[in-house]
Amino acid sequence: MNEQDKDEGIVLTEAQKRARRSRSIAIALSLAALVILFYVMTLVKGPIVLVRPI
């Protein structure tokens, strides 16, 4: 099988790579912010955070 017959799948263009990278960074920052928010809110609420009457 020569090189041309190989299935290389989808090859991203430079613009697509840049767009994907910026989206990945935004998702990472959002998740990091969510982790910080949950951590700080747990400190603020204290043990009551576990009390969840329905």
Add this chain to the structure above:
Amino acid sequence: MSLVSEGADFRRPLAAERPLAEPSLASVGDYVALMKPRVMSLVVFTALTGLAVAPGNLHPLTAFTALLCIAVGAGAAGALNMWYDADIDARMVRTARRPIPMGKVQPGEALAFGLTLSGFAVVVLGLLVNALAAALLAFTIFFYVAIYTAWLKRSTPQNIVIGGAAGAFPPMIGWAAATGSLSLEPVLLFMIIFFWTPPHFWALSLYRTEDYARAGIPMLPVVKGDVATRRQILVYTLILVPLGVAPYALGYAGALYGLTALVTGAIMLLLAGKVFVERRPDDRASKHLFAFSILYLFLLFAVLLVERGWGGLIARLAA
């Protein structure tokens, strides 16, 4: 009668739609645009007012979390709206440059984005603030997307009257976030926005009638005509103005609010009267009413926020 079924082909594929296998070129900015940031800012502002005027001492970080969740929920609803309305957005001048008609974001991507953010916003609000606020946020998103966008918008000229409830819920969510309950005062804030929505959007639709007609959206001027719309604007403004003064009359707001509501309400009535007597093609009065209606709502909530929210905060800090 429904204009929608008489020739509008709503589910035809978008010209800008690319094959699904092609990797996305959507930037972060395109996703931000999907969330309708200007609508989000109004939602945050009215929710902040509801939150600030509510009794009780909510921790600032909890208040911030509540506002963040409400903002994200509003953005998610905006993304779901753009997903569903991509076909008619492509036909209207005002909306043709949105990310989906432009081919920057695929409809499926917008749907996944909207659903994910909706889930996150509701769950986080429920876990970190309270269940009532989360339930109200979930209902608001459902109402905006399923009731307004998917059903009313394309089927009745009363679309923005009933659908306006979705935009009126944020102060109630803010109040619920602060207190875990509801009372007459947040319902009054809901009513103000609810009755403000028809004159605001119908004033816009009077000078965008061709745009709405081209997209097949049965807005009131398209279905019932120009004169009927101008009459309805006046009727709703006549209901709105006393409602705007009601927080003062019922003792929920101070003299500054009462004065602001009276003066701005009188201007609203004057402009609605001018719209009533105006005839096409001169749409100056409609444009003036549309612009002033934004200032009217902003002033009412801003004065309430300053008077009750910040004033109350200063009083609490001083005590």
